[in-house]
Amino acid sequence: MTRFIRPTLGLSLALACQSPAAAQLAGEVFIHDPSTVVESDGKWFTFGTRGGGLVSTDGWTWASGPVRPGGGVAPDVVKIGERYYVAWAVGGGGMSGGHASDVKIMWTKSLDPSSPDFEYHEVGTVASSDGVENNDAIDPAFLYHDGRLWLSYGTYFGSIRLVELDPESGRRLEGNEPVDIAIDMEATALLYRDGWYYLLGTHGTCCDGPNSTYNIRVGRSRDVRGPYVDNMGIPLLKGGGKLVAAAHGRMIGAGHFGRIELGGGIEKMSLHYEADMERSGRSVLAIEPLLWRDGWPVAGRNLDPGTYEIQSARSGNALQLKVDFVRIPFDARASFMAKPGDPVKPVPGQSLADVGATWPKDAVRVDLSAYMVRPNQHWTITPVPEAGGWFGAPYYKITVAGTRRALAATPADEVEAVPTFTGADAELWRIDQLTDGSYRITPKTHADADLALVAIGASTPTLARFDPQSDAGRWRFVRP
Amino acid sequence: MKIGSTRWIVMAASLAPLAAATPALTREPPVPPLADFFQPATTAAAAPDADGFIRRWLLLEPVSKPNPTNAVFTGSYVRAALAPRNFPGRFGAVPRDGAATADGALRWHALDSTLWDVKLFNFAQALGKPKYGVIFWAVTVIDSPREMHDVRMAVGSNSASVWWLNGAEAAALFDDRRMVMDDVLSDRLTLKKGRNIIYGAVINGPGLSDFCLRFLDADGEPIRDLAIAVQ
Numbered sequence: 001m002t003r004f005i006r007p008t009l010g011l012s013l014a015l016a017c018q019s020p021a022a023a024q025l026a027g028e029v030f031i032h033d034p035s036t037v038v039e040s041d042g043k044w045f046t047f048g049t050r051g052g053g054l055v056s057t058d059g060w061t062w063a064s065g066p067v068r069p070g071g072g073v074a075p076d077v078v079k080i081g082e083r084y085y086v087a088w089a090v091g092g093g094g095m096s097g098g099h100a101s102d103v104k105i106m107w108t109k110s111l112d113p114s115s116p117d118f119e120y121h122e123v124g125t126v127a128s129s130d131g132v133e134n135n136d137a138i139d140p141a142f143l144y145h146d147g148r149l150w151l152s153y154g155t156y157f158g159s160i161r162l163v164e165l166d167p168e169s170g171r172r173l174e175g176n177e178p179v180d181i182a183i184d185m186e187a188t189a190l191l192y193r194d195g196w197y198y199l200l201g202t203h204g205t206c207c208d209g210p211n212s213t214y215n216i217r218v219g220r221s222r223d224v225r226g227p228y229v230d231n232m233g234i235p236l237l238k239g240g241g242k243l244v245a246a247a248h249g250r251m252i253g254a255g256h257f258g259r260i261e262l263g264g265g266i267e268k269m270s271l272h273y274e275a276d277m278e279r280s281g282r283s284v285l286a287i288e289p290l291l292w293r294d295g296w297p298v299a300g301r302n303l304d305p306g307t308y309e310i311q312s313a314r315s316g317n318a319l320q321l322k323v324d325f326v327r328i329p330f331d332a333r334a335s336f337m338a339k340p341g342d343p344v345k346p347v348p349g350q351s352l353a354d355v356g357a358t359w360p361k362d363a364v365r366v367d368l369s370a371y372m373v374r375p376n377q378h379w380t381i382t383p384v385p386e387a388g389g390w391f392g393a394p395y396y397k398i399t400v401a402g403t404r405r406a407l408a409a410t411p412a413d414e415v416e417a418v419p420t421f422t423g424a425d426a427e428l429w430r431i432d433q434l435t436d437g438s439y440r441i442t443p444k445t446h447a448d449a450d451l452a453l454v455a456i457g458a459s460t461p462t463l464a465r466f467d468p469q470s471d472a473g474r475w476r477f478v479r480p
Numbered sequence: 481m482k483i484g485s486t487r488w489i490v491m492a493a494s495l496a497p498l499a500a501a502t503p504a505l506t507r508e509p510p511v512p513p514l515a516d517f518f519q520p521a522t523t524a525a526a527a528p529d530a531d532g533f534i535r536r537w538l539l540l541e542p543v544s545k546p547n548p549t550n551a552v553f554t555g556s557y558v559r560a561a562l563a564p565r566n567f568p569g570r571f572g573a574v575p576r577d578g579a580a581t582a583d584g585a586l587r588w589h590a591l592d593s594t595l596w597d598v599k600l601f602n603f604a605q606a607l608g609k610p611k612y613g614v615i616f617w618a619v620t621v622i623d624s625p626r627e628m629h630d631v632r633m634a635v636g637s638n639s640a641s642v643w644w645l646n647g648a649e650a651a652a653l654f655d656d657r658r659m660v661m662d663d664v665l666s667d668r669l670t671l672k673k674g675r676n677i678i679y680g681a682v683i684n685g686p687g688l689s690d691f692c693l694r695f696l697d698a699d700g701e702p703i704r705d706l707a708i709a710v711q
Contacts, residue, residue, distance in 0.1 A: 324554040325655055367664075369655070414667055456700065457634060457665040459653075 024251070024286050024302070024392065026385065027061040028054065029276075032207075032283045033074035033139070033187065036258035037270045040084060040111035046258075046270060046285065047086070049073040054285055055112075059260075059268075060389030062285060067113050069120055070104065074187065074256070078142035080149065083107040085170050086120070087151060089138035092129060099157050100131030103140045105170040123170040127153055127163050127178065134158025135178075143190035143197075143224070150224055152199065155186040159237070160201060162190075162225060181226040182219065182236035187256040190224070196295065197224045202255040203241055209281045212253030212274035217241025218297055231296060245269070245299035250277035251286065254299075259290065260391070264450060265434045265468025267292075268391050269299070287392030289433035300433040302393045303477055307380045307401045309371050313438055313474035314455040317368035321376035321400055321417050326355045350374055352402040363416045366407065368459045371478075376400065378480055379407070387428050387444075395428040395444055397421050409443035413463040415453065438474035440466060514591075514606035517599045521577070521590035525623065525707035532694035532702025533661075534620060534678075535593040538575050538710045541586040542604045542614035543568060547685035550656035553640040558654050562642045562681040567617060572647050574621055574677060577710065588619075590710045597636070597659060597692040600682060604689075616689065618680040623707040624671040630698040633666040637682050637691040644679040645669060661692055671695070671703075 031048035037059075038045055045066050047053035050073070053066030068075055068086060075088035085107045092101025102125040109117035129137035136157040143150040149167040154160035160182035164173045182188070185201030192198070198220045204213035219228035219236040227235050234240030245254040253274025260268040267290040275281040289300025310319040328350050352375040359376070371377055378401035385394040398407040399421055406421035407429065421427055428444040441453040446463055454464040454473045466473045526536045545561060564571040568581040577590035589607075593599070600616045633650045635643055638659040643651040643666075650666040657663070682691050695703040 322555070324556050327551065412667065456632070456662075456696075458660045458663045460663075460665040462665070462667075 024276075024288075025060060025062060025284070026389065026394075027056070028064045029062050029279075029284045029286075030064075030282050031285045032272055033256050034258065034270055034272050034285050035074075035076045035086075036078065036142070036189070037260050037287070038077050038079055038084065038111070040079075041115050043112060045077070045111040047075045047077065047088075048272075049075075058388060059287060059391030060394065065113070066111060070106065070122075072104075072138075074139045076141045076189075076258075077111070078144050078149075080144055080167050082109050083170075084109070084111055085123075085142065085149075087126070087140035087142060089140060089153070092131075092136045092138045093155065094136070094157065098131050099129055099136040099155075101129050101137040103127040103137050103151070103153050105165070107170055126151065126165055126170070126172040127161070129158075135161060137161075139187050141187075141189045143192065145192040145197075145224075148224075150190060152181065152188045152190050154182075154188065156184060159183050160185050160188050160199070179225045180237060181228055182241075184239045185217070185236070185241070189257045189259065191259050191297075192224075193292070194295070196220045196222065197228075198297065199226075199228045199236060200244060200257045200297070201236075201241070202257070204253070204255075206253075206255065207274065208253075210252045210275040210277060212255075214253035214255035214274050215246040216244040216254050216257045216271065216299075218244050220295070242296060244297050245271060245288070247273075248301075251275075252277065252281075254286075260287065262391060263468075264452075264466050265440065265473075266391075266432050267435050269297075289392070290435065291433065291437050292435045293437070300437065302433070303381055303396070303431050303439065305380075305382055307378050307480065308477040309377055309480060310379050310398075310441075311371065311476045311478050312368050312455040312461070313471040313476060315368060315458040316371075317455075317459060318371035318377045319366055319379065319461060319475075320369055320374070321359065321405070322365045322367045323355075323359045323376050326350065326358065326374075356403065361419060363408075363418050364405070365414070365416050366461060368455060368457075368461055373480060375402070378402075381431070381477070384423070384428060387423065390430050390447070391432070393430065393432060396431050397427060398429055398441075409445050409463055413446070413451065415461050415463060434468070434474060436474070438476050440473060441475055442466070511605055511608075512602060514603065517595060517602045517606070518589075518591040518593055521592050521710055523711065525709045526592060527708065528694060528702065528704050528706055529596060530704070531596060532696070532704055533596045534622065534693050534695075534706075534708055535596070535598070536591070536620055536708045536710055537593070537598055538577065538588050538590050538619040539598070539600070539603055540568070540575070540581070540588050540617040541607060541609050542600075542611070542616055543586065544610060544613065545615045545683060546613035547683075548613070550639045550685040550687070552685075553655050553657070553683065555652070555654040558640045558642060558652065558683060561683055562615065562640075564644070564679075566615075567679075567681075571679070572677065574619060574710065596661075597690045600684070600689040600691065601687075611689075612684065612686050614684055614689075616682045616684070618678075618682070618691070619710070620678050621709050621711075622671070622676050622678065622695075623709065624673055624676060625705055625707075627673045628671040628695075628697070628703065630668045631671050631703065632696045633669060633678075633693065634662040634664075634696050635666075635680075635691065635693050636660045636663040637680075638687070638689050639682070639684045641680060641682040641691060643681075643693070646672065646676055647679075659690055659692065662694075662696075665696070668698075 159180035230240035
């Protein structure tokens with residue numbers, strides 16, 4: 001066993017710089033081939049090619065500083081018991097013209113260099129490619145499930161392979177032979193959910209900035225050894241793969257998937273974009289919602305800024321400022337009695353100018369009611385990145401459209417709209433997309449207590465403990 | 481479709497000549513008796529039902545408040561119409577079964593609903609009182625075996641209503657309201673150990689009228705270990 005010298009490089013989240021306003025995540029987010037994001041010592045870590053890594057306390061602002069010795073490319077990390085196993089590859093990848101490579105394993109009890117438990121122990125090589133065979137032993141990825149530890153690896157140069165490791169030692173199980181499970185992939189990841197094993201990997205061209213065609217694909221199998229097939233039944237060994245994530249907006253070249261299970265019905269994925277067009281086209285870390293539809297993983301989206309109806313999944317009612325209902329002038333009797341051939345004309349909708357002056361000036365409670373396309377039912381969602389964020393999404397302010405009235409948590413754990421947004425924590429909200437595509441709305445002040453906006457009655461919202469199994473805490477944002 | 485009562489007025493008008501020509505069609509079926517919906521409250525304390533609904537109430541015969549539509553029941557209107565100052569008696573006290581209002585026009589009835597909800601329309605109809613354009617006042621007393629914190633009063637009503645616990649407003653349901661259990665929940669409340677007095681007022685224009693009320697604990701589970709009396 002080789003013992004690496006404990007590095008002394010300190011972490012400095014304080015050095016994290018502000019991100020461009022439109023970009024995702026804040027701080028120093030530059031990385032290629034990020035490993036699965038894992039928690040250690042109250043911080044979140046990911047490691048990339050060449051030895052560096054990123055660390056964050058909130059999943060939003062990232063800083064360089066983590067240490068992974070051994071160099072090489074595309075590591076992965078899994079925690080089993082007290083150990084963090086790290087897999088990485090040395091050689092191969094077509095770099096310098098070769099495909100001879102070794103996948104190595106090491107472990108440490110902490111990923112935080114400031115911890116006394118931070119000390120890497122090398123286990124050794126668990127998979128290799130000889131440079132001639134149709135395999136390139138790089139891009140390792142762990143799956144620990146049901147007491148067994150699996151490792152996938154490989155690139156476009158031949159097949160993706162699977163081996164089994166001993167979770168006690170990290171070594172390859174004696175007598176275990178690699179199994180081919182896919183082609184046309186690299187940067188694979190394995191996960192298990194509801195009786196299915198999923199093999200995710202990247203298709204397309206790597207490492208060409210804004211011209212990289214990288215995109216993340218998936219197949220699934222009842223057996224971890226395969227056969228993995230996509231949604232059309234095409235085997236991944238024949239090039240199949242259902243799309244999970246691709247370029248969008250100013251982010252180009254989605255690759256190197258990692259699953260982040262945050263509890264409370266929230267799953268996210270880590271990935272890199274080959275080019276963040278707001279950051280000089282450099283390769284960056286991203287964290288985005290992960291949805292599940294019909295048993296398949298699908299990339300979600302952070303909520304786009306804009307004006308919405310906020311609809312309760314419990315009752316279908318809309319969140320609204322609790323003010324007097326103002327009728328639209330209308331002669332219902334004349335309308336009922338009108339003849340089919342009578343001329344028609346547009347009827348103006350109700351505007352803020354029609355009713356805003358009737359609203360109380362002070363804080364107003366909110367409730368839920370049938371959506372009527374009324375001004376007190378429309379909310380403008382605006383990112384407030386300067387206030388920070390949480391796992392891939394900034395904090396948001398939620399204001400009544402056209403006003404400064406802001407949704408706020410009260411000291412009594414109820415919800416109201418204060419007259420003016422001040423930037424106070426009680427007026428900042430996390431909006432996290434849940435695996436079914438709906439959203440969880442969490443006040444910054446109550447996130448640690450796991451309280452969220454919950455419809456406890458058909459017409460009553462409050463702040464209550466979030467139950468991922470219930471529609472009470474699920475919300476949909478619907479464009480008016 | 482209460483707001484659409486206009487439509488039924490139109491239809492009824494068109495059928496009027498036919499009704500006059502065929503008297504048999506106008507024969508009204510008998511009004512369902514009070515016993516179909518209520519039993520007289522007993523002197524023994526009652527408990528909430530299995531779902532926590534409180535079925536024992538003192539109900540005042542309906543107060544006239546003509547309204548041809550429920551569309552007027554905005555928050556401002558309802559707060560004014562159902563203000564405690566409009567209560568025909570001493571707000572906060574527990575009326576006696578059979579007692580009359582000061583003017584002698586209306587009487588209190590101590591009843592146990594045989595259903596989970598309290599059928600106000602049928603209460604009025606069975607007594608031969610006005611069913612539409614009215615305000616119903618309801619009072620009950622719950623005896624809590626201990627002080628309970630973070631409790632919520634969960635109310636549904638048809639139509640709008642306001643509810644008080646020990647003299648403080650706890651829940652308000654505005655607009656043209658339909659009966660939905662757990663429609664509106666109060667903020668977190670404390671039930672005192674011993675007697676807690678609940679007042680409610682339901683306003684209705686056309687159509688049926690009823691309400692339901694229960695208390696939920698901090699986990700949203702119904703509270704059943706309460707003794708309900710109206711003496």
